Amino acid sequence: ATLLLLHGPNLNLLGSREPEVYGHTTLADIDADLSARAQAAGHVLEAFQSNAEHALVERVQAARLDGTAFILLNPAAFTHTSVALRDALAAVAIPFIEIHLSNPHAREPFRQHSYFSDKAVGVVCGFGADSYRYALDAALQRLAR
Ligand code: DQA
Numbered sequence: 001a002t003l004l005l006l007h008g009p010n011l012n013l014l015g016s017r018e019p020e021v022y023g024h025t026t027l028a029d030i031d032a033d034l035s036a037r038a039q040a041a042g043h044v045l046e047a048f049q050s051n052a053e054h055a056l057v058e059r060v061q062a063a064r065l066d067g068t069a070f071i072l073l074n075p076a077a078f079t080h081t082s083v084a085l086r087d088a089l090a091a092v093a094i095p096f097i098e099i100h101l102s103n104p105h106a107r108e109p110f111r112q113h114s115y116f117s118d119k120a121v122g123v124v125c126g127f128g129a130d131s132y133r134y135a136l137d138a139a140l141q142r143l144a145r
Pocket of ligand 1: 009010074075076077078079099100101102103104111
């Protein structure tokens with residue numbers, strides 16, 4: 001199957017961005033790691049990052065047509081703001097897992113609400129770059145059954 005890994009704003013800066021919060025792993029490292037793991041399981045994983053809400057909405061809309069079976073999503077700051085991205089995921093009706101490097105529940109109050117969690121298959125947060133691996137493992141389990 002084809003999986004889509006979506007990253008929201010500022011995640012292009014991973015590795016240098018607040019490393020005490022987000023770690024030293026770069027986005028390229030995460031994308032390469034997940035792509036290799038998906039491939040080893042017989043799947044294809046495509047990654048897309050944008051700082052622009054409209055670009056993420058359009059990528060989700062395109063997923064309806066390109067055969068994407070599962071979405072792995074770190075909406076970053078849009079977690080807490082984007083009705084538009086939430087609506088796009090509802091529109092395409094592709095199952096998704098919400099991912100965060102940090103644990104938003106242990107941070108500022110404004111990070112404790114997500115526009116995605118109630119629509120997600122599940123949420124993985126707080127494990128740094130490993131959050132992505134755990135989410136991929138969960139997605140691969142789902143796809144296998
Ligand atoms: C984040 C958490 C968000 O609150 C924040 O805006 C991010 C990254 C995370 O992965 O921990 O940009 O989604």
